[in-house]
Amino acid sequence: MGTTLLKKVWDLHTVRRLPTGQTQLLIGLHLVHEVTSPQAFDMLRLHGRGVAFPDRTWATVDHIVPTDGQSRPFRDQMAERMTAVLERNCREFGIPLFDLSSADMGIVHVIGPELGLTQPGMTIACGDSHTSTHGAFGSIAFGIGTSQVRDVLASQSLAMESLKVRRVDITGTLGRGVYAKDVALASIRRLGVNGGVGFAYEYGGAVVDRMSMEERMTLCNMSIEGGARVGYINPDATTFEYLRGRRFAPAGSAFDRACAWWRSMSSDADATYDDRIALDGSSMAPMVTWGTNPGQSVTVEERVPSPEDEAPGHRQAVEEALAYMGLEPRRPIAGTRIDVAFIGSCTNGRLSDLRAAASVLKGRRVARHVRALAVPGSRRVGKAAEAEGLHEIFREAGFEWREAGCSMCLAMNSDRLNGRELCASSSNRNFKGRQGSPTGRTALMSPAMVAAAAVAGEIVDVRTMLPGGEGGVVEVTTTLLGGEGV
């Protein structure tokens, strides 16, 4: 009987069994950012503790940075202060920091992988729920709160309870215009926003096997939106090729030895799972959320649900969500007018995401009433996009081309919705008020769907705008579609 990757990694990182019955789990890589760490460092100082493994800890600044000019000091005094505090903490405790002066700065879940810090077989923690992103490499990666950030800083470990594993197979082949984001949203719709509580999701199947690393990151990123703190994919040749040559990845003969070890950490072919489910990728279509959690979604061909069609226990939630969103029951989701378009975030702010959006935008214009923002997930992503001329495509289409950061995903900088604006967004959460206005509205979708909505001024099926679609000709060069990310 075989073993899962989760169990292999878990056992290897087990320090000891704690008196509470929990496992003391060693954390191989700790990523830190400015929003959830200052209180943790203060608690260390208060109790005279140091950082146990500063050489297994890296920091960056992403959540509060402005994207319309990143010279210091920031106009926003609190943002400036939080950045300065992180800089001071990193200096004091000897933690390397990719700060505003670094070409490697960016969203923590974008730079970890692109620098090769994220590797298979690791345990990874970060004070951010989207840490599940790193599971794309076959690491066990999860979000933690500030008290646990303190625990990892002080002890390089966490008190954890074991997780069950649900294997999620995505079978078949994705159709044109259907992306990893759609797979994630379709999975959450099916399994529920709390379906993953107590589970790690192991994604596999033909669709996942064929995905690029960037697509896999999008899928694992959204695990937490389905309630699974951990989502992962077994490492394979795609993983190894992505890692080859990256700054913190092993080099030379060490790389080959690393590949052998990474492969050995994969789930065995005869591994047993606590649960299994298969979803048919071939029947998936572009997804759009209509409500106020990521499980409230439909395909772009469908209609918004009606509370009357729901089970009595769900009726009120649907009613409330529709009232907040200002949507009429049973109306097609396509045709819903948008005010803002946002492309970016740790979910969909990588080079392939920008390419997919640009392939829709090339030769088109954003609708007159739409404010549109493209925010690369990291400076490296931004630079790579500019090298391909993507920024020109965005600008010519009427998008603002911004600097790297979390931006309008959670609106801790000045990028935010006003009033009841409705945003077509490539981010991960459509919670009430998520994008900075207490009454603002979010419709989650893939970057290509956001681009299409920006052009149409309303939610529209991107497949009608893709080459070979009904909506006319768009020239897309092979460089726009080919290749892997930076």
Add this chain to the structure above:
Amino acid sequence: MSGQMDSRVTEVSGRALPMVGDDIDTDRIMPARFLKAVSFDGLEAHVFEDDRRAARDRGATHPFDDARYQGASVLVTGRNFGCGSSREHAPQGIARWGIRAVVGVSFAEIFFSNATSLGVACVSMAPAEASELARIVERAPETVVTVDLSAQQVRAGAREWAVSMPAAARQALMAGSWDATTMLTADFDAVRATAARLPYITGF
């Protein structure tokens, strides 16, 4: 930091506040703009701030603004409470407001860990029972609700229900070792020994 007598959490008893609904996310509990700070001080003032404003705007009273629930130490809610963002600011705000225990159908994992790290007990009960408890509290806000971790029970007036909580968290709260740092730093040699068998740390 832990292990002292006064950090033991075996029972929380007091009035309760009903926060009815499923999938209440941490963005609702603590909007992101209040995360722009370098301390947790003052977060109690901003718990459910946008929700509360929305209630006022439609002429309603949010439970956190309802005079009948002021001073409550138990929060009663539904399924998947605390989903979404890992921000500890959410349970920090709730705890600083005065809540010492949350009774719900289920909890998002990160919220549950964060709350436990603060000594706030999160216990689960069946959906129909959680609704019943919420109704009791709405009808009679003066009802004293007791969350008893040793008996794994919630009691309200003459009613009592069995509740569940993951064994380790319950154990940690009852033993007063919910602040894990001391426990995790107790055997640092074991941490070093574990790191020494990881090829990505020692070098491939």
